[in-house]
Amino acid sequence: MLEPPDTQTRHGQHGRYPQAASVEDFRHNLAAVRARMDAACHRAGRDPAGVRLLPVSKTKPEPSLRLAYATGCRLLGENKAQEAFGKWEAMQDLADLRWSIIGHLQTNKARLVARFASEFQALDSLRVAEALERRLQAEGRALDVFVQVNTSGEASKYGLSPEDVPAFLRALPAFPALRVRGLMTLALFSSDAERVRQCFILLRTVRDQLRQSAPASIALEELSMGMSGDFEIAIEEGATVVRLGQAIFGARSMPDSHYWPDAHSTKEPRP
Numbered sequence: 668m669l670e671p672p673d674t675q676t677r678h679g680q681h682g683r684y685p686q687a688a689s690v691e692d693f694r695h696n697l698a699a700v701r702a703r704m705d706a707a708c709h710r711a712g713r714d715p716a717g718v719r720l721l722p723v724s725k726t727k728p729e730p731s732l733r734l735a736y737a738t739g740c741r742l743l744g745e746n747k748a749q750e751a752f753g754k755w756e757a758m759q760d761l762a763d764l765r766w767s768i769i770g771h772l773q774t775n776k777a778r779l780v781a782r783f784a785s786e787f788q789a790l791d792s793l794r795v796a797e798a799l800e801r802r803l804q805a806e807g808r809a810l811d812v813f814v815q816v817n818t819s820g821e822a823s824k825y826g827l828s829p830e831d832v833p834a835f836l837r838a839l840p841a842f843p844a845l846r847v848r849g850l851m852t853l854a855l856f857s858s859d860a861e862r863v864r865q866c867f868i869l870l871r872t873v874r875d876q877l878r879q880s881a882p883a884s885i886a887l888e889e890l891s892m893g894m895s896g897d898f899e900i901a902i903e904e905g906a907t908v909v910r911l912g913q914a915i916f917g918a919r920s921m922p923d924s925h926y927w928p929d930a931h932s933t934k935e936p937r938p
Contacts, residue, residue: 672710672903675860677896684895686917687731693738696915697722704909707902718902721767721891723912725750726919729757735916736761742785744910746770752779769851769891769910771825774798781806788813788851788891788910791827793835796842803844810844813851813891816873818866824853829873833880840882849889849907850874854897863897867904 677683687693700720708715723744724732732743732754744767745751751766758764767786774794780787781802790796790812803810814835817826827835832850839847850873854866874887881887891908893901898909913919 673860674707674710674899674903676858676863676900684913684916684918687734687915688917690734690737692917693734693740693915696917697738697740700911700914703899704902707899711903711905713902717907719908721769721908721910722915723769723894723910724754724916725770725912727912727916729754731916732758733761736764741765742767744769744788744912748772748776748779748784752783755783772799778802781808781810784810786811786813786848788908789815789825790845791815791825791835793838796839796845800842800844808844809846811848812845813849813889814839814847815851816870818852818869818873819855821855826852829869832873833877836877836881836885840884843884847885847887849887849891851891851908853894854892854901856896860897860900864900864904867892867901867906871905 687696704718704720705715708718721742721744722735722740724735725744725746735743741763742765745754747770748768751768755766765785766783767788768780768784769788771789772780772787772795777795777798781799787810791814799810814832815826816832817824817828839845850870852866852870854863857863870890870892874890878887889907890905891910892906893909895911895914898906898911901909
């Protein structure tokens with residue numbers, strides 16, 4: 668068996684990415700990201716067309732999102748439902764701009780997501796599934812969803828434990844407005860590339876084991892894994908969606924540790 672590539676993470680390099688302040692900046696950043704994605708696909712013997720880039724615009728102001736739109740971004744990822752809803756309301760002149768919610772969702776915010784989102788990548792409880800189903804039925808809409816799996820074992824992370832995923836998937840056909848597309852994870856936030864890689868391998872393994880036994884209505888083709896600091900490793904291990912914020916929009920105002928708490932933190936994770 669071939670050894671995995673010696674790809675390193677880029678975690679902990681807060682401030683490394685300059686702010687994208689023009690259409691030209693966004694074009695440059697997107698081109699650089701896609702070149703790195705293509706190189707990772709080449710190392711893994713994969714077709715680059717099989718990996719979707721999800722630009723993550725969380726915490727960024729509306730003008731920045733409009734610049735991203737001007738460069739061709741038509742689906743943006745947001746962490747908080749309320750922040751995303753406000754941006755959606757302010758940008759309804761961009762009729763083909765769609766939204767993916769990638770952060771933990773409280774049941775009382777399900778009504779917002781059901782109203783406008785095209786995708787929800789952090790489904791990890793039946794209570795949230797029930798709340799979304801009820802609201803989506805009232806809106807006459809359906810929603811693509813990913814089931815979030817905690818592959819790092821950290822108490823600070825949301826997501827189902829790998830052993831709980833089979834039973835959870837068996838319960839989801841009761842919610843027909845939720846179109847399950849695959850699995851999502853947040854890897855360990857670490858400079859140790861091998862430990863990060865093991866998180867991605869685990870998600871792929873869980874997916875592969877469940878493909879035959881999952882209910883017929885449950886699609887498990889997608890693996891959403893990898894962010895600005897580790898997306899190349901994720902691609903090498905089978906990611907079909909990578910969620911990149913800072914590498915496209917520029918560094919956020921707070922260090923990485925603010926958005927990705929350690930195992931002893933009581934903060935809500937903000938992927």
